[in-house]
Amino acid sequence: MSDRSLRGSNLGSRSMESDEGVALAPRQNVEYVCPEGHITSVPFSTEAEVPAVWECRCGAEALQRDGSRPDTKPGKPPRTHWDMLLERRTIAELEDLLSERLELLRSGRLHHSTRRSA
Numbered sequence: 001m002s003d004r005s006l007r008g009s010n011l012g013s014r015s016m017e018s019d020e021g022v023a024l025a026p027r028q029n030v031e032y033v034c035p036e037g038h039i040t041s042v043p044f045s046t047e048a049e050v051p052a053v054w055e056c057r058c059g060a061e062a063l064q065r066d067g068s069r070p071d072t073k074p075g076k077p078p079r080t081h082w083d084m085l086l087e088r089r090t091i092a093e094l095e096d097l098l099s100e101r102l103e104l105l106r107s108g109r110l111h112h113s114t115r116r117s118a
């Protein structure tokens with residue numbers, strides 16, 4: 001019978017501890033406003049570094065109320081396969097390799113697919 005007394009008590013979702021005697025860290029509420037006019041209030045610890053930009057519920061970037069947009073760092077452009085190839089070989093070397101491969105392909109010593117069937 002004792003196992004039936006726990007049925008429906010939501011043991012996994014609720015804590016049986018009380019908040020009595022627990023001192024919370026000092027907090028500050030920071031308000032963010034998005035271009036759509038939505039206002040979001042987020043509590044932060046007074047010791048936390050507060051971000052200047054917060055994502056709004058609509059997906060736009062919300063700025064701190066009475067705050068300015070932070071300077072954005074110039075990002076590094078993504079490296080392509082071509083960029084990485086040029087780090088290893090010069091254009092002249094690539095042209096030589098291409099002409100060698102084309103010669104092998106035209107002479108029949110190199111097949112279109114380098115895979116061999118087992």
